[in-house]
Amino acid sequence: MQLSPANRRALIKTMGLGATAGMFPSLWSRPARAAVAPKRFVVFYSYHGTQTGSWRPKSGNETSFELNGLMQPYAAYKNDLILLDGVDSASHRKFGGIGNAHQQGHLQALSSTKQQSDSLAGGITIDQAIAQGMNAKTRFPSLELGLNDNAGFPDYHFISHTGAGQKLASEADPRKVWSRVFKDFMPQGGGVVDDSALRLKARQKGILDYVKNEVDLQAKRMSTEDRLKLQAHMQAVRDLEVRLALDDTAPDKPVGLSCVTPANPNPTGSGKAWFDRAADFQTQLIAMALACDLTRVASLNVEELSGSVCGIGDPHSLAHDTSPDNGGRRGDTGAVAQSVGYHLIYNQVFGKLLSALANIPDVDGKRVLDNTVVLWAGEIALGSHATDDYHWLLAGSAGGALKTGRWLKFDPKPNPLFNGAGTRPTHGELFVSIANAVGVPMTKFGAAEICRGPMERL
């Protein structure tokens, strides 16, 4: 079946975004243009670690294993996965932390360096470092999305930092994400460039040139800390120029054949119903933003699930009490099953993300997922607050740069950077490998003393 772009849009609108698997079947029938697809990086982020008993394959070896219960929602993508069983959260043990274990994790897991305070990281996070390293001049340097119930979109955790002390909030309302990313977007190559459009562009440029000059003049008169604040503002104004296509150095948009404007999200209901619907939209919006090359870096911060989503009054206490390393206190099967159920919700969202990325053909005819690396990270490893062996996941090979379909079980002993004897890799090393895989050269990330270079075996 061959569809015109308008008909494809109509089709997608009719289908709604809720249908995940086989979401854009018609798109595959178009002959793929021989083109090089950009590489992308996506962070998926969840809370309270995992239940290793349902996460780790029950038997097997690096290349031959069966996925355990929690990974069933994306069993179809088993060959796209790399299970990272025991990444060392080196920064925690090297530098300790400020604030409680969750705060420490939120600020260190993705930055791999010493915290600035209990609510601010001490350095850039890997997603932002990759976005800066790519310097792709896409409309958005990166997109930060969140997911929660619809009780006010608190977004109180910020997982991304553009630098020490510089946080980025994530947007949990898919309607706002759509407005921001797709409302004025014309997938089929932009609007007509006529005289009035050029005039409008000149006026807009005049305004932002004025603003940049004012920021510069003010910043010059300020003390160091205050100046940093205005410099961050200046960067945001420059990013806005790119977004508005006022930056002459920005290349023309390479628009993929599969790029269409997704339907305007209309999640309804509340609690779990809202959450499920919002999860469909958020994952689809990320996938389409990547397919349209509106950005090459995105994150989905799936917050601590509220009671209305997971049906558990106090997920934090449950996670504690059922943590596999907690001596079995409340280790009764009912409580553990409840905790596995909590984590299964995250895994279902992860499954939605993978199928969204797999169901859109990329400009090179492969799946968008094939040209992407998805990292599943979180603040702690286990409900007990243990952080020394993260059970993280990668999905996608970044165009073949990573060998997928593997279960990497690492040395249980801490590595020599902490006077240990083992060889366990650190999160900073993992990030170096990811950055290299998506085409951002890097030899160290975060605190240099806990990063020996790219991660071995990856």
Added chain:
Amino acid sequence: MKHRAPTTVLYFRMVLLGLFTAAGFGCSGNIDPSRGGSGGRNNDGAGGDHPNGGGGGSGGEPTALNPVNELECKDKDPSPGWQPLLRLTNNQYANTVADLFAGVTTAPAPSLPSENRTGGFDTVGLGQTASLALVETYHDTAKTLAAQATAGTGLTKIAPCAAGQAEATCADTFIRTFGKRVFRRPLGPDEITRLKSLYTAALANTDHRGAIADTMTAMLLSPQFLYRIEPVDGGAGTVAKLSSHHVAARLSYLLWDTLPDADLFAAADRGALDTPEGIRAEAERLLRDPRAKTSVARFHSQWLLMSRLDNLMKDSTVVKEWNADTAKSMKAGLERFMDWGFWDGEGTLSSLLTDQRAFVDARLAPIYDVSPPASMALVDVGNHPRAGLLTQAGMLSMLASPRADSPVHRGVFVLKTLLCSPPPEAPAGVPALEEPAVAGEARTTRERQVETHNKTACIGCHETIDGIGFGFGNYDTLGRFQESENGAAIDATGEFIGTRDIDGQFDGVVEMATSLARSTQAEQCLATQWFRYGFGRVETDSDACALKPIVDTFTQSKGDMKGLLFALVTSDAFRYRLTTAPQP
């Protein structure tokens, strides 16, 4: 005048250290009290979990209250402390653009990205980073407002132009008059020149109307608008007086969360805010306006982290009376109690802590065990022991677990929020207190907790936390009074340990509240919280002499809360600023 650094810093730190040592904070293990009670998410904390998150004590985060009354700030020179750059908060931005265009046009409330909240307050500058998403929203809002405001006859309201007057002249007037409101002060000649250049350049591509719109958009995207930039004259390392206009802006953002109104601009124009008396007169006027009520309520909401009630969950298998509407009533009741305590009641901290009344509606009446009023009303709930803020159903419910009360959350609340003396964080790997069994639980919360804490090294910290928390034992997870729990009698005796002025034993919350109501430390703490909120910064050692007169006025007034605001706005810290940041 030359800035004098406080000479008492060393002594100051020693006192601080003494405070911790006395409190027995050599703890190596305790229960994790890191989460809001009952699984409610703390959405004010922006990365700070609660109740004692944010008290870690480094990197500029709030620390234990500095015992400022031990200081001697003898020097007569003003000592304002260092004021870092602040951005308009999301709320201030929304209010300000609405007020700038009042009577001309309205735009939908801007949808700004979530903001960081250091120490719980949106006003605090630390962590206020501009992102693309933020600047996009500023840009979209400015463009929309400018287009709407200059459309049709709107142009004649916002940029009037008499018949026959040259458009360039009208543009000049517009830049000076509208610009003054946007920048909250008269524009400098260079600023006028740059905006006029923008206007003139725009004329190459549009007409006068469009050029005015562009100029307006540019103003609304200027750092002078989005940030609270307060240039002062003077050599490096000196103290300089803020201009009347900057004082006016501080006053209106503190008390109204928006830009100055015409009267306040007029007062600034005639220099009436150059003296403490002049500032006080305007502050009194601003406090009579309903906008001040909203601002004070914002402070209370952030100080007490009331948003926890928005997401509060109880275990419905145990607490069958619970539903989301109950939480709404609890929040409304708590908000109204705080409003009433500040504006209509005695207006003192001690009355907030001890009054036996509460705002009650049909949903709250069973919790307080009183007959339901027709609609929410102030009711004497002294039929059971009650102590103001401490026993409000909303507070007790927030500070509880889904099934039972939580001495830890309640104890940490008193230490951190009321005494500014947060206990240290729980170490990693310590389990939460086990929930009581759904059926067959035969112990009180206290008994369950003592069993846990006495076994381990936990006691080092929990002696202090639980000593206070156990005093709340008579109030269950909803804040209902209970004399027994699971058939066992409740022991609500407790003890303050390591406080500066109220150490000692008490029996139940009413006695506890009586101690808190006479505590200078509690008064200092509230004054310090207002300082953080009002100045948008967490105090450091260099703020000692800036904070002291504010705190002293509050304690000497026996905790008069309106008086505290007057002390804040007439203080040196409010009227002066250091020309350069002190070297660390």
